[in-house]
Amino acid sequence: MALLRVIDRDGTEHQVDGKVGLKVMETLRELEYGVAAICGGMCSCATCHVYVDPEWRDRLAQPLAEERELLSDLTHYEENSRLSCQIEFTLELDGLRVTIAPDE
Ligand code: FES
Numbered sequence: 106m107a108l109l110r111v112i113d114r115d116g117t118e119h120q121v122d123g124k125v126g127l128k129v130m131e132t133l134r135e136l137e138y139g140v141a142a143i144c145g146g147m148c149s150c151a152t153c154h155v156y157v158d159p160e161w162r163d164r165l166a167q168p169l170a171e172e173r174e175l176l177s178d179l180t181h182y183e184e185n186s187r188l189s190c191q192i193e194f195t196l197e198l199d200g201l202r203v204t205i206a207p208d209e
Contacts, residue, residue: 107199113138114205123194129155129203130190140205146190151175153189154206161201165192181207 109123109132117138124132130146130153133139144150148171157165162185168176172191176182189203 107194107196108201109194109198110200110202111136111139112202112204114207118202123198123201125194125196127194128190129192129194129201130188132194133189133203133205138205140189142190144190148172148175148188148191151179151188151209154179154181154209155187155189155203156183156185156206157187157192158202158204159185161198164198179206180209 106122107125109121111119111121113119121132128146130140130142134142141152143152168187168191172188176186176188
C-alpha cells in the first residue's frame with residue numbers, strides 16, 4: 106500500500122491507502138466522496154475525472170489520445186485534468202495528490 110491524498114468536492118483532504126498496481130480510479134470509486142467511474146475504466150464516461158496536483162503532473166505517464174480527446178470535451182477541463190482510470194498507481198506515486206473534479 107502507498108499513500109493517496111484525495112481532496113473531495115467540499116475541499117477536504119483525505120489520506121487513503123492506494124491500491125498499488127491498479128488504476129487510481131479503483132481506489133477512488135470505493136470512497137463515499139470518490140468517483141462514479143460508470144464505464145468501469147473503459148475511457149468512455151469521464152466520471153472518474155480528477156485534477157492532479159501540479160507537483161505530480163509530470164511524474165505521470167502522458168495521457169493517450171483517447172483520454173486527451175475525452176478530457177477536452179469536459180466543461181470542467183483544466184490543464185491538470187486526468188481520467189483516474191488511466192493512471193496506474195505505483196509505489197513511485199506514494200503521496201500522489203488528486204482533487205475530485207465537479208460533476209459534469
Ligand atoms: S471510468 Fe469511465 S472514463 Fe474512467
